[in-house]
Amino acid sequence: MRTKAVLKAIADDTRLNLVKLLLKHSYCVGALARRLGLTEAAVSQHLKVLREVGLLHGEKRGYFRHYEVNREKLRMLAAELQELAAVQREAGPSExxxxxxxxxxxxxxxxxxxxxxxxxxxxxxxxxxxxxxxxxxxxxxxxxx
Amino acid sequence: MRTKAVLKAIADDTRLNLVKLLLKHSYCVGALARRLGLTEAAVSQHLKVLREVGLLHGEKRGYFRHYEVNREKLRMLAAELQELAAVQREAGPSExxxxxxxxxxxxxxxxxxxxxxxxxxxxxxxxxxxxxxxxxxxxxxxxxx
DNA sequence: ATTTTAATTTAGTATTGACTTAATTAGATT
DNA sequence: AATCTAATTAAGTCAATACTAAATTAAAAT
Known part of the structure; x- marks a missing residue:
């Protein structure tokens, strides 16, 4: 499952919330920290994890960094879960x-x-x-x- | 995200492997333990987690317990991830x-x-x-x- | 009722992960 | 070059998690 890393990344409450926020809007690290009640360092570490699995793309514009969610990664993960759900039971004794x-x-x-x-x-x-x-x-x- | 618990449950390598095995076949705890190189106690604890989130249903038949994967839970999770990927960006300054x-x-x-x-x-x-x-x-x- | 067998639970240990503070870095601005 | 600002990283702490061995439980079989 090539998307296992994405699965693990968003299984954490904080990172999932970060993704949800960033799907809707562009927030700076300070804004994200406020909304989630964490330090900027904590947010930064989580953003790093999300970037590393390819779920976020960040680019600097002036002082601030902008993040874009890679929605394709979410869709790929969803597709793999659908495929998993469709795996055929193998023939053979059900014992x-x-x-x-x-x-x-x-x-x-x-x-x-x-x-x-x-x-x-x-x-x-x-x-x-x-x-x-x-x-x-x-x-x-x-x-x- | 009502399926967050399922997401967390399968984000663990061992539990994901258990689900994959049980989608294909019916294995006893001993067989699962062998295949994953773990003790039966470890497997049992993971199966408990999967049952608790509704991903597995187990029933005793003679000495052995049979597990059935609730594929609907996987589909629901996949659907929620698709929805997440489709969330619209809110209007407003992209700053x-x-x-x-x-x-x-x-x-x-x-x-x-x-x-x-x-x-x-x-x-x-x-x-x-x-x-x-x-x-x-x-x-x-x-x-x- | 007793024995056998599969599975679970308990208790403990080691590892991992999420957080914080403080220091540092990487640009942007002057 | 110096200063400012946003963000990252380092180092440490603590909680959560995954494992094991041993004890126990819950049936099934006798």
Whole structure:
């Protein structure tokens, strides 16, 4: 998700408020600080974060700096979330873990659904005490491209 | 922004990855923990956050719990971001601070653009040392409904 | 009722992030 | 060049957050 950085940037209340303000108007750092009840330094740091993810473009005009919101970044993020919401559920057992290892035939033995699921999902989970860090990578290997 | 909580929830890398996995398949907590290289406790805590914002719905089936992603929440968030991107810039001087106090007529004196801007934006910013906490609320009042 | 199993919760630690003050920088103005 | 002004950065503090290990809970299975 190329827009993950944008997502993180606007997930903060202060930065989201900054974006909203700057969509409507052009405010200087002092004005933004007043409106949000913060110091100019705090506002400046947040503006830096927003610039770094490409959400704001600033340019100096005389003493003051003007910011423009890059609305395209917001639209791209929105589009990616729509795509995410449209991701198709993969075919396969709706049971636990969605593992395919067993399904691909590790043993020819016919197993009940329950047996299959247990092996498929958490073959070694049953014995909790045996679960060691080094075993983790060996446990529960699920195929995934 | 009613979906702010959803925005915050998925702004975390781990929770976003959980959502992506659960959109495609049904995994148990153990399987999720393996795939993300975390403990089951960590995964459980993240799943709780996602449930609390309404992004996941879980139900027990036998020993295992199944999770369904509430895609509608993702769509709503996407829609709000689209709306945000479409917010109209307000009419008014594109100069600093976007303040209207002066514009509404504090003095009848005709001022140059520069003079106007300076007063409008940061009337008291010029004398930095005088800026005290108690003065902040008096400074730079901008009209905003 | 007891045992097993998956998942959650508790408690603690380490890391991250948001804030402030003060110092500094980068222009603009004179 | 000197001064002024807006903004940024450095350094520090504190709160929030993400993790783990261990204990506990909530079912399911026997």
């Amino acid at each position: 636990e873990g969605g593992c395919r290892l067993q399904k691909q035939g590790r043993g020819a033995t016919h197993k009940s659904q329950k047996e299959w699921v247990q092996e498929a999902c958490c073959a070694c989970h049953g014995v909790r005490a045996k679960r060691k860090e080094s075993e983790r990578d060996e446990h529960h290997k699920c195929e995934e491209s | 600093e601070g976007g303040c209207r106090l002066q514009k509404q007529g504090r003095g009848a004196t005709h001022k140059s653009q520069k003079e106007w801007v300076q007063e409008a934006c940061c009337a008291c910013h010029g004398v930095r040392a005088k800026r005290k906490e108690s003065e902040r609320d008096e400074h730079h009042k901008c009209e905003e409904s």
